[in-house]
Amino acid sequence: MANKLIDLGIRPLYGYISLEKKMQHVQKELDHLRHQWDNMIARVQGAQSHLRKKRKRAVEEWLKAVDEIKIEFGSLKEQAQQASFYSIYARLKMVQHADKMIKEVTELGASLEEILPDGLLVETEWQGQKIETNLKEIWAWLMNDGISSVGIYGMAGVGKTTLAKRIYEDFVIGTKFSDKVYWVTASQEGTIHKLQDSVAIAINVDLSNEEDERKRAAKLFLALSRMEDFVIILDDVWIPFDINKIGIPLGLDGSKLIVTSRSLEVCHQVGCQKEIKVKPLCEKEAWTLFLEKLRPSLELPLDVKEIAKSMVQRCGGLPxxxxxxAGNMKGVDDIHEWREALEELEGSFLGQNGNLFDSLHLSFNHLRDSRLKECFLYCSFYPENYKIPRDELIRLLILEGVMDKRRSRLSLFDQGHVMLKRLESICLLESHTEVNVSNYRETECVKMHCLIRDMALTIMDFDSKxxxxxxxxxxxxxxxxxxxxxxxxxxxLHNNISLISSGTSxxxxxLSSLNLASNPLRLIPDSFFFRLRALRVLNLSRNCELEMLPNxxxxxGNLTALLLFDCCRLSFVPPIGKLKALRELDLCHTAINNVPEGMERLVNLNCLNMDRTGLRMIPDGTIYRLSHLQSLRIPEDVEVRVEELKALKHLEEFQGGFYDIDTLCHFVRSMPNN
Known part of the structure; x- marks a missing residue:
């Protein structure tokens, strides 16, 4: 007992007397740490300037911790100089503080050994002008107190996550949010429960003993509401959800939510107040990025550079x-290898067995509606970079049976537009407007990004149909x-096929669908269709050299669509009376002078276009028999009796001429909706 009392008395006294020694110990450890600091700074700055890399976050945090402990030691030295020698309590507290600092400095020195083996730097994320422009716009929104949620959307591989990482770093460094910025990665099959778990882990809330989603949401809501300022970044969100069901208090003063997704629709439904679409890089930025990732300090030989530029173009601006x-071509110097790589690239999908294909393919797999998948794949039937007129595409999709069966043609087109909008919203299609230079009329179109189209073709390569x-x-x-x-x-479609050899069969x-449109075909042999009896859609449009069709x-007999639009020299169509399944016949801008033989027997015909032809008359009774017509277009100077038009109970669209204004008024009054 006496010994214990002696110990209790000596230990504080020893500490009281040894403050100066403790401070010297801290100073010595700090000097060693400062030496490590100087070495690291020199290595980092040199590598950053020559290799265009950036510090790892662990390095940033280590340097920040060293900085803080230096400031803390300076403050302790100041206190030690000002404290009275006889202030026992104050000196004891400083001894304890010094002990704590010695431990922290020692641990910091040891932690550096853990950082060094993996290197100090990581590759710099792409810092192009497009990212800087987007970043500036998003930052302006986020600094607005009235905006608490921003959506970043775009196709796979375009740089959404890179942009979000830049925002994350800018928030972490030098803002009031610095220690309350939370990165949450959503999964493709993300459920409310899984998202709650991810948010809980990020903000250090324990939900392990709670299964009820509403109670879990309440716990998260309460924890986040207690924070004065916080930022949550939800990266790669696939499925729209009610943010309140997660437990994120959207709109709370000082709160910010950033969502990245491939779908504009997801951003809308999550409740984003502003959205920005990340678009592919321009040609100049794409080339700069390629060179930086390939060999930043070396100049490519001229012959290799031309090949490399062609290869980069195949990437369509996707970072x-x-x-x-660039990773595949690193270290390749031989011109033969570059040429071979270009040949392989042009014949296959870039990265078919790598991250890019997998990433793009996820967007396709996520289409739950099989009709959307068919619609998407059908767009790849058009050539690369082709602007597909929306109405033309929807018309073909209707003929291909992709749409629901509906009574009106208008409702089918409405459904088609909705499907294309859906594919646009998830960035599998792009919206474009094409202007006809001859009449300045605008045509609404869609287009596939070249790599998206490559992905679609790769999918179809696995299917022999x-x-x-x-x-x-x-x-x-x-x-x-x-x-x-x-x-x-x-x-x-869109080739230079001028002749099909005789006997080809x-x-x-x-085979149900054959598209030979936009070719200079002059002749199709009779044998060609002998063994294609299942054919339903035959598109020979824009074959301007074609003068006659084979018998x-x-x-x-199964043909439902025969499309001959813009075959401007076509003057002969064989008898078509046996084509009882035919629903659409397009003879617009052909050279026919007479109604094809047997046309009056096409009782299932929905659409007939004979506008801009050499037609002078339609035999009486022909139109009357086509009782299922929904769309009829004929030359303005070809007269059709009003009685025949009135008999077409399903007619929705008519283009043609009338004998006089009274006849026109009589027809209009007879229409069902008038």
Missing amino acids: LGIITL YMVKSGRCLKHIPDEIEWKGDLEKVSL PNCPK SISQL
Whole structure:
């Protein structure tokens, strides 16, 4: 007992006397730490300037901690100098403080050893002008007290997460939010429960003993509401959800929510007040990024540079694609290897077995509606970078049976526009406007990003029912060996095919759709359609050299659409009376002078277009028999009896002329909605 009392008395006295020694110990450890600090700063600055890399966050945090402890020691020294020698309590507190600092400095020195093996730097994220512009706009929104939620959307690989990381870093460094910025990565199959878990882990709230989603949300809401200022970044959100069900108090003073998604619709439904679309890089920025990731300090030989530029163009401005490409070509110096790589790239999808393909493919897999998948794949039937007129595309989708069965043509087009808008909102299609230079009329179009189209073609390559060779500059149709027996859809759109050899007869008993539009076809042999009896949609539009159709078309009893628009020299169509399934016949801007033989027997015809033809008259009774017509277009100088038009109970659209104004008024009054 006596010994214990002696210890209790000596220990404070020892500490009281040894403050100076303790301070010297701290100073010595700090000097060693400062030496480590100086070495690290020199290494980091040198690497940053030459390698265009940036500090790891662990390095940032270590340097910040050293800075703080230096300030803290300076304050302690000042207190020690001012404290009275006889102020026992104050000196004891300072001894304890010094002990604590010795421990912290020692731990900081040891922690540096953990950082060094993995390197001090990481690759710099892309800092292009487009990102800087987007960042400036988003930052202006976030600094506005009236805006608490921002959505960042765009296609896979375009740089949404990179942009969000920049925002995260800017918030962390030098703002009032610095210690309350939370990064939460959502999953593709993210449920409310999983998102709650992710947010809880980020803000250090324990939800392990609570299963009820409403109670979990209440706990998160309460924890976040107690914070004065916080930022939550939800990265890669796939499924729209009610933010209140998660437990995030959207709109709370000082709170900010940032959402990244491939879907504009998700941003809307989550409640984002502002949205920004991240678009692909321009050609100049794409090339700069490629060079930075390939070999920043070396100049490419001229012959290699031309090949490399072609390869970068194939990436369509997608940073992820460009970085993948640069990684594949790093260290390649031989011109032969570069040429071979370009050849392979042009014949296949970039990164088919890598992150880019997987990332883009997720967007397709996430389409739960099979009709949307069909619609998406159908867009890839058009050539690369082709601006597809919306109405033309929807019309073909209707004929392909992609739409629901509906009574009115207008409702089918409405459904088509909604489907295309949906694909645009998730960035699988892009909206464009095409202006006709001859009449300055605008046409609303959609377009596929080249890598998105590559992904779609890759998907179809795994399925033997598709053959797509659009925009390939083909001079001949594919050899018969390529026309597999399982083929169902073939697109040879926009090629230079002028002749199909006599005797050619593909054996494709399942082929339902054949698109040979926009070719300079002069002749199609009779044999060509002999073994294509399942054909439903035949598109020969814009074949301006074609003068006549083969007689074998008359035997295609399953044909539902025969499209001959803009075949301006076409003057002969064989008898079509046996095509009882035909629903659409488009002869607009052809050279026909007479109604095709047997047309009056096409009792299931919905759409008939004979505008801009050499037609002078339609035999009486012909139109009357086509009782299911919904759309009829004829030349203005061809007279049709009003009685025949009145008999068309399903007619929604009529383009043609009338004998006089009284006849027109009589027809208008007879329409069902008047």
